[in-house]
């Protein structure tokens with residue numbers, strides 16, 4: 061008999077497993093994929109750590125989380141500074157003095173602030189949706205060129221129908237700082253995320269290619285407590301209806317050239333280009349292999365966003381009103397499952413960043429005593 065069966069070996073599951081194992085509990089981790097690490101899984105292609113389920117750039121202000129991870133990896137000095145490509149015009153992200161200069165020719169922070177103040181006048185009152193929030197933060201020009209097309213592609217919804225908080229993830233700065241995140245700590249695990257997660261799971265029994273929901277009773281019989289990190293609505297067989305997710309499809313290519321786009325991430329912010337962004341994975345590690353040699357080839361991934369349907373991988377919860385209400389109903393059911401803990405982006409239906417997932421898992425562990 062195991063003390064804990066952990067369903068899913070992504071970050072939530074891995075932290076739980078590591079903590080419980082360290083506390084002397086008997087733990088079994090299962091995952092329906094052939095590999096550990098959930099969506100942070102990285103795969104080595106010609107010396108490049110390819111982020112198989114989308115780019116993951118670790119960043120946090122939470123010192124406890126940062127310190128915790130140091131036992132399992134070394135982080136490099138990568139700082140995310142994506143470039144926006146709007147019909148061939150390139151802009152710096154996040155929105156900062158370089159962006160404002162390119163957009164309007166303004167040179168000083170005061171000039172930029174005046175331009176934005178003029179453009180935000182069209183929004184009166186508290187912004188009620190993503191469009192109003194964006195215009196009130198950076199004005200209509202930036203909204204039209206750098207936000208509207210990208211957001212509508214990513215979410216498949218009009219900016220007026222999306223919650224304002226999504227755009228507040230991005231900093232707006234009146235300085236020449238291209239760091240996409242407001243975080244004290246940032247970096248990519250040297251050797252890839254898979255290596256980091258493998259280290260977290262050291263000593264823990266892991267079984268891959270095992271689908272919990274396909275044989276739930278069998279698995280439940282093996283452990284005193286279940287930690288479930290899959291989609292909460294799937295756990296309940298969608299009996300209250302489907303929660304909406306966005307899914308992502310990647311078109312990945314190995315190219316026989318050393319440098320395709322000169323940056324890890326280029327966002328295509330117009331509406332017409334079908335992909336949202338292109339990731340060139342080698343730049344997460346400065347174009348070098350683990351021995352420090354320049355890599356002669358490169359791997360790129362074009363990212364296409366789509367509405368999730370059964371059978372697809374869910375990536376992003378759509379935290380609008382309808383889904384939030386439906387989630388609350390599922391959560392009420394989940395609270396009645398005495399021996400099951402629901403956790404992570406899918407288990408809690410939250411647009412969590414990696415550090416928030418880890419923080420949530422560490423907190424939950426404390427609650428378990």
Ligand code: UDP
Nearest residue numbers: 144206207208210211214226227229327329
């Ligand atoms: N966003 C945008 N233009 C960009 C990048 C982001 O309008 O070039 C908006 C978009 O609405 C997106 C949100 O900012 O959904 C959050 O972007 P983030 O990069 O945090 O998303 P993630 O990396 O989680 O996909």
